[in-house]
Amino acid sequence: DPSASSSQNEQDSRHYARAAKLPMLEPSDSQEAKDLVIEAFELSERFDTPVLVRLTTRLCHSKTLVQLAEPALDRTEATGFIRDFDKYVLLPRQAILRHAAIENRLVALAEHAESSSWNRIEWRDRERGVITSGVAYEYVREVFPGASVLKLTQTFPLPADKIREFASGVHELLVIEELDPFLEEQVRALGIKVASQGWLPKVGELNPERIAHSVAQRSPQPMHTGDLGVPGRAPRICAGCQYLGVFTAISRIGVRVAGDIGCYTLGALEPWNAIDSVVCMGAGIGTALGMEKALGDRVRGRLLAIIGDSTLLHSGLAPLLDLVYNQGQSTVLVMDNSTTAMTGLQGNPGNGRTATGAQGPGVNIEKLIEAIGIEWIRVINPYDLAESEAVLREALEYPGPAVVISRAPCLLLKQKEPVQQAHLQEEACTGCGECFKVGCVAIEQQRLHGLIAPLINHDLCIGCTLCVQACPEGALAPRKLIPDLVELDACLPLPISR
Ligand code: SF4
Ligand code: SF4
Known part of the structure; x- marks a missing residue:
């Protein structure tokens, strides 16, 4: 990447x-x-x-x-x-x-x-020859259309004789590749002089402009991080997602949080600033345990590890076992949305849906965690702000490893029209800004009687009521969209029963 x-x-x-x-x-x-x-x-x-x-x-x-071909029919039977x-x-x-x-x-x-047609020499002007591979080949053809090219497709192990033949046939040899000088070092190890040594950037992907500039200047062009002519746009959590409630609760408590990989990684951003470290899949629980062992009383009762249900089942169970075995006291918050949302709603052992689409029995996360040795386990409704905050505080005070499961399905699993939405009662709003701390993208800003007040975007609001609960003045209220048919209480997403 x-x-x-x-x-x-x-x-x-x-x-x-x-x-x-x-x-x-x-x-x-x-x-x-x-x-x-x-x-x-x-x-x-x-x-x-x-x-x-x-x-x-x-x-x-x-x-x-892409030109398709008929699938091979003479498939060998498995032996x-x-x-x-x-x-x-x-x-x-x-x-x-x-x-x-x-x-x-x-x-x-x-x-x-050496003999594979996938590694091919394209002779053109022999003044300059370029060895390249992958997508960089397309850039090279665009930037140096007249240059001879050795297009390497099998990039390990390399065809040494073909490289020697190409190098001896051109006056100046460049090696153009993304990131490390992987090909260049192997070409130079053959005793071949590479003119472009040190010219290409090692950081960031290439594009035709970077190649043209770096070769012209004979020094790497830094990544272009400035104004690209389009407004920047940070990734955001969906309006009404369960994570909004949990991160609002966490930011109110104020703890150190070791995060993990999933949509919930976005909790590290404004307005919650609720994640302090993210390394790789499954690292959150181990990071929390490591911090606890290293920092002792300075962080005891103030350490939280966050991990999603699919990440927990992918690579979080071994560190959870480690937390129990090494007598850690961190709290683990499992964000259970019944899917693998960030990468496209794939199945996982939690929801029981296999790669072929077959539905099997999902793992019971509570029983699994209990079997590992966790004794303090609670399930919360993340759409209840007060409950989320209270249970998390209780877990953090527990003198042992504790697990809180925040359970509500990903909103993308069953998209449906909202039955209620939040509405502002303007005269009650004091402009305190508490509703903005929920971080919902449906809450925009407006200037109202000299105050900064929320402007609910009703194209996005799903009526989860988190902002309603966050408002200390009662200035936000849910309003039914189908007044005579739907009871308000029925609008909150229901916990998943396992
Ligand atoms: S009720 Fe509030 S927090 Fe929930 S989706 Fe609507 S604007 Fe966002
Ligand atoms: S939390 Fe309530 S009072 Fe405060 S700005 Fe939002 S709507 Fe207004």
């Missing part, structure tokens, strides 16, 4: 291929992204190896025409499991044998790369 568009770090994943000694293929457009999957399966069968097909952000976020002790039982002696097999496989794969 060059430029870390949606990642917690920016790293060059090509190093994994070298570390694992696996072949790697890098497509430059949508057609290649499809075709290289077939190539990867063929390489896998022929060389008995896993194969990495590496996609980067810009390739995934672009579309090009069943064939026992192969030396391959599948990796005792130390077998591990040594497998290492030798991997080294031999790499030599064979490098030979294959």
Whole structure:
């Protein structure tokens, strides 16, 4: 993910291929992204190896025409499991044998790369030659349309002879790639002079302008972080989401919070400022335990770890067990919205929906947590602000590990028309700003009698009543949209029963 568009770090994943000694293929457009999957399966069968097909952000976020082919009909029937002790039982002696097999496989794969049509030389003007791969190939063709190009598609292991042939056929050799000088270092290790050494930026994704500027200046152009001509727009939590209530409660209590990966990571932003650290999936609980062990009484009773239901089941159970085993006292808040919302509502063991769409029994999170050894477990309705705050305070005071489960379905699971919405009674508003602290995108601002007052955007408001509860003056009230048919109490999202 060059430029870390949606990642917690920016790293060059090509190093994994070298570390694992696996072949790697890098497509430059949508057609290649499809075709290289077939190539990867063929390489896998022929060389008995896993194969990495590496996609980067810009390739995934672009579309090009794709010509489809008929699926192969002569699919080999699965042969069943064939026992192969030396391959599948990796005792130390077998591990040594497998290492030798991997080294031999790499030599064979490098030979294959020499003759593979996927690694191709495009001879044009020989004054300048560019070695490139992946989406950078498209940029190179745009910036240097007359230059000769060695387009590498198998970027590990590399075809050394083909690289030598290309380098000896051009006057000036550039290597243009995103992030680390992964190809450049291997080319230089062959004893080949690379003119562009140190010219390309190591941070942020490339684009034609950055390449043109960096090559012209012979120094990396920094990432463009200034005015791009469009207004900036921070990601926001959906209007009426359960997280609004929980983060409002947390910001009122004032605790140190170790966060995790999900929509709820946005709790780190204004107006809640309710998350102090986010590292990677499943790290929140371990981070809280580490802080507790390192800081002792200075944070005791004031440490909260936040994790979503799908993240908990993905990578949060081992640290939760660690919290119990190492006698931690942190409170864990499980944000249970019954789905994996941030990445597109995928199924997970919590909701029981499999990747094929089949519905199985979901895991009972309370029983699972209890089995791990947590004795203090409470489930809250996050749309009840007072309850959320009171239960969280109680959990934080508990002299042992405690788990609070905030449970309400993601609003995207069953989108429906609201039956009530918040309305402002202007004469009662004092402009205190408490309603803005809920952080709902449906609450806009207006100037009213010299005060900053809320302006409810009724295109967005779903009538969750969190802002109504937050207003100390009773200036916000729910108003039924279908007055004679719906009882107000029936409008609050119901807790999920398991
Ligand atoms: S009731 Fe208030 S907090 Fe809830 S969606 Fe409407 S404006 Fe937002
Ligand atoms: S919380 Fe109530 S009184 Fe305060 S600004 Fe909002 S609507 Fe007005």
